[in-house]
Amino acid sequence: MFSRDKWNEVIESLSSNLFRTVLTAFGVFWGIFILVILLAAGNGLENGVKNIFSGISSNSMFMWSQTASKPYKGLPKGRRYNFDLDDVTSIKQKVNGLKYVSPRNQLGGFGGDNNVVRGLKNGAFNVYGDYPDIQNQEPMKILQGRFINQNDIENKRKVAVIGEGVLSELYEIDENPLGTYVKIQGVNFMVIGVYKKRGFGGGNAEEDQKQIYTPFTAFSQAFNYGERVGWMAITAKDSYSVTNLKEQIFDVIKTNHKIHPEDDRAIGNFDLYEQFSKIQGLFIALNAVAYFVGILILLSGVIGISNIMLIVVKERTNEIGVRRALGATPWSIRGQVLFESVFLTLIAGMAGIAFATGILVIINFVLPEGGDIPFANPSVDLPTVIIALLILIIAGLLAGFIPAQNAIKVKPVDALRTE
Amino acid sequence: MIEIKDLHKSYKVGKNALHVLKGINFSVKEGELVSIMGSSGSGKSTLLNILGILDEADEGTYHLDGVPIKNLNERIAANYRNKFLGFIFQSFNLINYKSALDNVALPLYYQGISRGERNDRAMSYLEKVGLAEWATHKPNELSGGQKQRVAIARALASHPKVLLADELTGALDTKTSYEIMDLVQKINDEGKTILVVTHEEDIAQMTKRIVHLKDGVIINDEKVEQVRAIENV
Incomplete structure (x- = not known):
């Protein structure tokens, strides 16, 4: 099929009118170039926005208790209730597909009073009671020491992991915080680690560094929370979506706390995955637009190739007659034309992909690292390139079909009579 | 070798049908050198095209080496042309971007013969027509006579049963024409069946049998005393 003769003939035929061939090929070159650039730009935007989400695992939701809005089993509406540790255990037992269920408690908060004291310095920080899992749900970098572990939980150790922001407010520069104590609402906690967070969204970046993590058990004991759980951060396994599991989780809570099954207001939640999916949908649409526009431009290039092949076939009518008199089958003639058109399309297309890749390299080089614009690393992956090549081959076959016929x-x- | 019976062919010209062949009965035995003569419009080219499986008759039968040629699809027709027939044209019809050798090898390419063997065989035929040293030249570097020799080598390359020549000397001067006819006679001497369509009396006299066509019928079919072309060069 790909004998030397065939190649010779293709090269011969295409180079016989090089200028015309190059002009024709440019249509396909341009089409695939636009397609790749559009896809890469969409990808860059997606990467940029995903960067913003990277501070938190996106398949997560947060839920907190509100007041029951319907009377149920003799209990009045407007009743307050709190999550407790039993809820956590039963959610873990009854709902399949959850990766982490982290109960959390919090002191301080937005606009809170100074609650942490160290020597002569003090400050207002968010203080959390947490399990070690939270480190996976809100990824952070440990700069010094370590994070809370299971032993801290079991032994109710009064230890704390402080943020970079806390460190800079309560400590002198170059001071080693590990092993020192901070007084949180009058209770001393030993600092065992310092963290730095990527943050979720640009706005809270500074606030995110001004937090203190303590073991959940120690927190509850020190601040008299008992079994109470303030809210939960729940992450589903990768193959599940937390949005789909949400109702099951609510049902568990409703059963545990005698809440009316149709009471939608008793449990507050923020579904990060749902938000994330909406953005995801936007990128799918963006991709579709890129393919649509790119393929349409490519199509005009392909029509150009088809046109030129028609002319080439016309020019070579006599030669085709001779070949058929010498025993060329219709398929060998057809194959020759199709081969030529696919070859031209592929060469032009690959040049387009190469050129587009070159442009992307330059853009990546110029693009500021970690800038505020939600645009990062515009690129196309290998499958996309393979899809583009497949499109090219199909386009080449289509372009050659009518001329071959x-x-x-x-x-x-x-x-034979044609001169 | 060739058996045709009651062959009819008509073309549509506008609304009218132009009856070109009106019942041709004709046969050629192996080893014959036959010329078909007639003025233009007599139907000789049409007859040759039908014999060459390039065109199909409306009525009548055609047997080539005992094989009935009827209702062939294009693939089989191509195969038969390749196996049974060698064509020589007035305008040579060489492919101008291929060397003489590649031109000769082309029918073998369509037989699926490997490149090496193809070139060996093509080379031997080029030697036979005396153009071995011109093997790498393109047709536009050859003279008319040389081109026709390449075309003859090409026609011979696939070992055809019959050579069909359409006005093979039409584009050549007299001296070159006779040289080409000499080559044709030599090939015939080796036993190849050859049909020549011509309207030149002197060329026809160099064959062994002349068939006269007029208005779509054979008006005369006679054996003649062959004039050796070499004597007239």
């Missing part, structure tokens, strides 16, 4: 439509005897 024309080439054998003329009867050999008529073709």
Whole structure:
């Protein structure tokens, strides 16, 4: 199929009018170039926005208790209740597909009073009671020491992991915080680690560094929370979506706390995955637009190729007649034309992909690292390139189809008569 | 070798049918060198095209080496042309971007013969027509006579049963024409069946049998005393 003769003939035929061939090829070159650039730009935007989400695992939701809005089993509406540790255990037991269920408690908060004291310095920080899992749900970098572990939980150790922001407010520069104590609402906690967070969204970046993590058990004991759980951060396994599991989780809570099954207001939640999915949908649409526009431009290039192949076939009518008199089958003639058109399309397309890649390299080089604009690393992955190549081959076949059909439509005897 | 019976062929010209062949009965035995003569419009080219499986008759039968040629699809027709027939044209019809060798090898390419063997065989035929040293030249570097020799080598390359020549000397001067006819006679001497369509009396006299066509019927079919072309060069 790919014998030397065939190559020779293709090269010969295409180079016989090089300028025309190059002009024709440019249409396809441009089409695939636009397609790749559009896809890469969409990708860059997606990467940029995903960067913003990277501070938190996106398949997560947060839920907190509100007041029951319907009377149920003799209990009045407007009743307050709190999550407790039993809820956590039963959620873990009854709902399949959850990766982390982290109960959390919090002191301080937005606009809170100074609650942490160290020597002469003090400050207002968010203080959390947490399990070690939270480190996976809100990824952070440990700069010094370590994070809370299971032993801290079991032994109710009064230890704390402080943020970079806390460190800079309560400590002198170059002071080693590990092993020192901070007084949180009058209770001393030993600092065992310092963290730095990527943060969720640009706005809270500073606030996110001014937090203190303590073991959940120690927190509850120190601040008299008992079994109470303030809210929960729940992350589903990768193959599940937390949005789909949400109702099951609510049902568990409703059963545990005698809440009316149809009471939608008793449990507050923020579904990060749902928000994330909406953005995801936007990118799918963006991709579709890129393909649509790119393929349409490519199509005009392909029509150009088809046109030129028609002319080439017309020019070579006599030669085709001779070949058929010498025993060329219709398929060998057709194959020749198709091969030529696919070859031209592929070469032009690959040049387009290469050129687009070159442009992307330059853009990546110029683009500021970690800038505020939600645009990062515009690129196309290998599958996309393979899809583009497949599109090219199909386009080449389509472009060659009518000319190939024309080439054998003329009867050999008529073709021979053509000069 | 060739058996045709009651062959009819008509073309549509506008609304009218032009009856070109009106019942041709004709046969050629192996080893014959036959010329078909007639003025233009007599139907000789049409007859040759039908014999060459480039065109199909409306009525009548055609047997080539005992094989009935009827209702062939294009693939089989191409195969038969390749196996049974060698064509020589007035305008040579060489492919101008291929060397003489590649031109000769082309029918073998369509037989699926490997490149090496193809070139060996093509080379031997080029030697036979005396153009071995021109093997790498393109047709536009050859003279008319040389081109026709390449075309003859090409026609011979696939070991055809019959050579069909359409006005093979039409584009050549007299001296070159006779040289080409000499080559044709030599090939015939080796036993190849050859049909020549011509309207030149002197060329026809160099064959062994002349068939006269007029208005779509054979008006005369006679054996003649062959004039050796070499004597007239």
